[in-house]
Amino acid sequence: MSTQLTARPSDIPLQNLYELLQPITVPSSSTRASFSNWGHTFHCTPLAIFEPENEYQCELVLELARREGKVLRAVGVGHSPSDLACTNDFMLRTVKMNRVVEVNPEKRYVVAQAGITLHDLHAELDKHNLAMLNVGSISDQTLAGIVTTATHGSGIEFGVMSTHVMALTLLLADGSRVTCSRTEQPDLFTASLCGLGSTGLILHIHLEVEPAYRLKELQETLPFEEVMENLEKLVYSAEHVRFWWFPTTDTVRCSYSDRTQESKSPAGSWWWHTFLGYHVTQLLLLISRYFLFLNTWVGKYNCWLISSRTVGIDDSHLIFNVDCRYPQHTTEWAVPYQNAQACLREIRTWLQQENLDPNGIRPHVPVEIRFSAPDDIWLSPSYGQRTCWIGIVSYKPYGFNVPYRRYFGGYESIVSRHQGRPHWAKAHRLQPEILRQLYPRFDDFVRVIEDVDPRGMFRNEYVQRHVMGRPISGRFFKIRPV
Ligand SMILES: Cc1cc2nc3c(=O)[nH]c(=O)nc-3n(C[C@H](O)[C@H](O)[C@H](O)COP(=O)(O)OP(=O)(O)OC[C@H]3O[C@@H](n4cnc5c(N)ncnc54)[C@H](O)[C@@H]3O)c2cc1C
Numbered sequence: 001m002s003t004q005l006t007a008r009p010s011d012i013p014l015q016n017l018y019e020l021l022q023p024i025t026v027p028s029s030s031t032r033a034s035f036s037n038w039g040h041t042f043h044c045t046p047l048a049i050f051e052p053e054n055e056y057q058c059e060l061v062l063e064l065a066r067r068e069g070k071v072l073r074a075v076g077v078g079h080s081p082s083d084l085a086c087t088n089d090f091m092l093r094t095v096k097m098n099r100v101v102e103v104n105p106e107k108r109y110v111v112a113q114a115g116i117t118l119h120d121l122h123a124e125l126d127k128h129n130l131a132m133l134n135v136g137s138i139s140d141q142t143l144a145g146i147v148t149t150a151t152h153g154s155g156i157e158f159g160v161m162s163t164h165v166m167a168l169t170l171l172l173a174d175g176s177r178v179t180c181s182r183t184e185q186p187d188l189f190t191a192s193l194c195g196l197g198s199t200g201l202i203l204h205i206h207l208e209v210e211p212a213y214r215l216k217e218l219q220e221t222l223p224f225e226e227v228m229e230n231l232e233k234l235v236y237s238a239e240h241v242r243f244w245w246f247p248t249t250d251t252v253r254c255s256y257s258d259r260t261q262e263s264k265s266p267a268g269s270w271w272w273h274t275f276l277g278y279h280v281t282q283l284l285l286l287i288s289r290y291f292l293f294l295n296t297w298v299g300k301y302n303c304w305l306i307s308s309r310t311v312g313i314d315d316s317h318l319i320f321n322v323d324c325r326y327p328q329h330t331t332e333w334a335v336p337y338q339n340a341q342a343c344l345r346e347i348r349t350w351l352q353q354e355n356l357d358p359n360g361i362r363p364h365v366p367v368e369i370r371f372s373a374p375d376d377i378w379l380s381p382s383y384g385q386r387t388c389w390i391g392i393v394s395y396k397p398y399g400f401n402v403p404y405r406r407y408f409g410g411y412e413s414i415v416s417r418h419q420g421r422p423h424w425a426k427a428h429r430l431q432p433e434i435l436r437q438l439y440p441r442f443d444d445f446v447r448v449i450e451d452v453d454p455r456g457m458f459r460n461e462y463v464q465r466h467v468m469g470r471p472i473s474g475r476f477f478k479i480r481p482v
Pocket of ligand 1: 076077079084094114144148152200425
């Protein structure tokens with residue numbers, strides 16, 4: 001057995017390979033034998049799901065996929081609001097590949113396995129008085145999940161989180177293991193930093209960090225027009241600036257955060273945030289599902305709940321993270337920063353017209369507006385440009401579906417007109433001919449994935465559709481509304 005455990009995967013007879021994989025194969029009777037994303041919008045039942053605990057087991061899974069001619073799709077915790085992680089072939093869940101391998105406080109980096117969640121990473125870093133440079137709205141995702149989709153936080157001087165990666169160790173389709181960085185195999189590195197899981201299986205991530213810090217966040221509500229007129233000044237007024245725009249009240253909740261030495265003093269209370277903000281809102285959203293006009297009032301109620309000026313001080317990740325609440329339909333596009341005002345104004349004009357129509361669209365969730373610095377990652381939506389991210393959401397109260405397609409369709413046609421690039425983790429309809437115009441290095445990306453993976457072992461349906469242009473419906477894995 002011990003020789004088998006270290007034998008080269010390609011030398012192991014097929015029957016022995018099955019036996020070695022049996023302990024990490026999810027039984028077909030288990031609820032874990034199928035996959036739904038966090039938002040319950042996409043679902044698949046792969047031929048097999050593996051949950052390896054070490055890198056050798058990953059190699060064995062890859063070897064089986066190679067011999068059986070299957071696609072192998074890695075999945076983190078399934079927070080992508082699209083079918084990005086879905087496959088009908090083999091799925092490899094990374095959640096047990098979740099250790100920190102090395103921490104270097106002097107040189108300010110950490111090396112961690114791909115499947116560690118950001119929550120666990122924050123806790124490990126905290127033990128060494130370190131923290132991530134920037135974080136998005138949640139910390140539930142795996143480290144590989146955020147890297148391979150160029151997940152972003154907010155801050156016009158801060159790149160998407162993949163820009164903080166110093167090196168990656170990948171398991172390639174031919175079974176070899178490579179470490180790439182800006183100096184070692186730079187093309188593979190740049191492609192993998194937003195590689196959509198299609199360059200190889202990420203094993204380790206070498207991430208830049210900084211000494212642990214607290215953030216002081218000031219929040220205030222301003223009229224929409226005031227924010228537009230002073231956009232440049234507001235966006236540069238703090239290190240991390242983000243906005244939540246309530247179209248129903250024509251106001252914007254503005255959040256400005258800066259690093260501080262002051263002591264912790266969190267804002268908010270259980271009654272306000274959890275009872276009124278979560279439970280009462282969810283009930284109102286359920287009622288509005290049947291009486292659509294009530295959505296206007298839910299939007300106003302939510303805006304009122306957070307209308308006063310607040311100041312909170314806490315550990316960085318606790319300020320970066322917000323409560324994303326209920327399962328949801330969501331989409332988000334990255335618009336060149338210089339087009340942000342025009343784009344947001346056009347969305348506003350459209351929603352005002354909808355508001356005049358008794359059956360028009362009534363968004364019940366604020367539009368989230370964030371910013372990031374330019375980068376040089378080939379498929380990053382911030383490639384080569386300062387970026388304004390505009391995200392919309394439709395909540396599904398108690399998991400019930402809500403109408404969203406008209407809202408999302410109207411939004412998408414506006415952001416497209418302003419040269420928007422969709423967030424890769426979120427559902428969109430763009431095909432290679434359009435993506436090629438939006439991403440000057442798109443063909444370089446395709447060249448790299450075809451070089452390292454000629455048979456397309458890591459290219460699932462999403463990648464085949466959007467990157468390779470194969471005719472696979474975007475609704476293939478879509479959960480049908482109840
Ligand atoms: C509530 C919520 C809040 C969010 N907030 C933000 C935000 O603030 N900013 C933002 O930009 N995005 C945000 N997202 C999107 C989210 O960050 C991405 O979808 C991210 O990819 C989710 O990570 P995951 O671990 O769930 O990955 P999954 O959804 O499981 O997988 C995503 C991709 O990663 C690949 N992958 C996973 N592990 C590996 C590996 N080891 N090797 C190779 N490929 C791998 C998968 O194949 C897939 O292509 C949010 C999503 C939700 C649901």
